[in-house]
Amino acid sequence: MSGGIQRVCIMVHGVHPFGNAKARAVVWNFPDPVPLHREPLYGTRPDLVAKYPTHDDKKNFWRMPTLYKSIQQKNVETKLAEKFPIILTSGRLVEYEGGGEETRSNPWLAELQQDNFVEINPKTAAERGIRNGEYCIVATPTGARIKVKAKITQGVGPDTVFVPFHFSGWWQGKDMLEYYPEGAAPIVRGEAVNTATTYGYDSVTMMQETKTTICNVEKIPA
């Protein structure tokens, strides 16, 4: 708020913060210098899976058996993408942070984002008869059916939907308020997108593959 970086660093000391780092595409100290895993385990492009198959399964990765190719292949063989033809990506909102319990308990922030939502392209929504602002179901291969408000926007393409991940406190359409200790529930509650995201772990860091999976979006019958 004070503008200290401008006043002190730049104007007094002539120190200008700017980035001169370079993003290198070849990560020389990783086991696969050019990433081998390019198609997600749950994806809509079997043709690209054939061209860029993922890693072989690992029997012992940080003491856990971790699957890659067997899952990716099984999804291609069972034609899972026909049942779940839309890419689901999860991401951030500016108002909330992380799992959301702290920031959704803050009245100033909670007022700004009161419902979890799914961003759907107008064409995708029209195909399903879904209207802006009405609740709909996002269903994924985990069997999850999460209930979120539809936000029709051109911000996502017709083959993709976006759900933010800061919400929790609803389970498959039910508000779990009664299960929270008295006074402990955040002001805003909603479906957690990771109820719906699928298995997948990075081959070096074990980071979960929650940013890309497949889903279908359904209108809730009246």
Place this chain on the structure above:
Amino acid sequence: MARMKFICDAERCIECNGCVTACKNEHEVPWGVNRRRVITINDGVQGQEKSISVACMHCSDAPCMAVCPVDCFYRTDEGVVLHDKDICIGCGYCSYACPFGAPQFPSNGTFGLRGKMDKCTFCAGGPEENGSKAEFDKYGRNRLSEGKLPACAEMCSTKALLGGDGDMVADIFRTRVLKRGKGSEVWGWGTAYGVATNPDAKAPAVMEIKR
């Protein structure tokens, strides 16, 4: 004497809602009253999205002041439009008159009546004594009396929202336009995403308004 003004540069505003949160926090504004709001048009339409932060504009010829039946508005030496909640009868005329939607009413009145009108004060409090608890309870913090600028403008992450002496604000804005030009090229949109294939591309006739 300074003449206080706000300006929000719609090219710089990134809809972070920092100004909204700063105002809410500084004055402990109740749920349902939004002294400051960020309006976004063409949300999700590439290259067309614009955001702007709106609150009371402290008009020179304020419509709210003109229509108030009990004359509870007054203007300070610096041009800030304030009102006296003790005189306000909650009729709502100012809310109808204001083109910016600045006067708002908390929803806690008896029998669903409007409570006292609440609006952006340019962080200049109200008629109560500067810095007193009574002033804070009714109007929020008085930053101007402490020599500070409004919390929203101070918090703005991109310095899109400027608030302060009108001459200085205009100077800053003019310098920006002279140095960087205007429009989305200010941020190098064409460099990042390519220039529009249709050089005569215009905004669509129908705009979607969010919030």
